[in-house]
Amino acid sequence: MRSIRYQEIAAALRQRVVARAPGALLPSEAELSAEFGASRVTVRRALELVRDEGLIAARQGFGWFVVTEPLRQHLGQLGTIEDQLEGSGKRAERRVLEFAFCPAPAHVRSVLGVDQVLRVRRVNLGDGEPFAVVTVWCPAELGAGLSRRDVERRPFYELLDRPLRGATQTIGADSAEPDDAAVLGVPVGAPLLRCRRITTDIDGRPVLVSEHLFPAHRTEFVVDLPQAEPSTTPAGLRLVE
Secondary structure, rough: OOOHHHHHHHHHHHHHOOOOOOOHHHHHHHOOOHHHHHHHHHHHHHHHHHHHHEEEEOOOEEEEEEEOOOEEEEEEEOOOOOHHHHHHHHEEEEEEEEEEEOOOHHHHHHHOOOOOOEEEEEEEEEEEEEEEEEEEEHHHHHHOOOOOOHHHHOOOHHHHOOEEEEEEEEEEEOOHHHHHHHOOOOOOOOOOOOEEEEEEOOOEEEEEEEEEEEEOEEEEEEEEOHHHHOOOOOOOOOOOO
């Protein structure tokens, strides 16, 4: 029995998807159309067939990707997503991309109240796949005894020589700039979750400012809300002007 063209393309895509890591991007529909010498309509029908089998999915502004179980981080206590990954059986890894003592950017200086900081930019991986780009700033005096190897092996929470009280984290939407897109393996402009965190010591003084960028298609944040008076608005929710 002669197969229909979109079924042939779906078969080829199916073999390709099985060989790729979860979360990996597929070529764009235009690229697949050129590769297979077929119309965009035919390619889209093939993609939808493979999607209906649960092998791939698509997000607006992102494209088609191999289906993956999203990485989840529970918010409610001071900790790292690496701990939660390892608790779920995934191998967590971090690679430092930049390690430098430098002048504090204006938004960091306004929080930490210092002119010189240690700036660390790294990529976090789960089972070898990048899932976050993280930039951390701390006062230069607190980071003076740290090395690139230190911050690659252990979180700042364990490296700072002072007890910590907790952190305030703000989560918003962003899109991938070229540098971050290259590290995360996503298209430029792909949707990201942006988490900005201010960590304080036991006296309430800010000691860390950090920014975490997560691919939106791979990440979920779970907030445990305590029992309280009935409300339609979770505590901390605000509208962005």
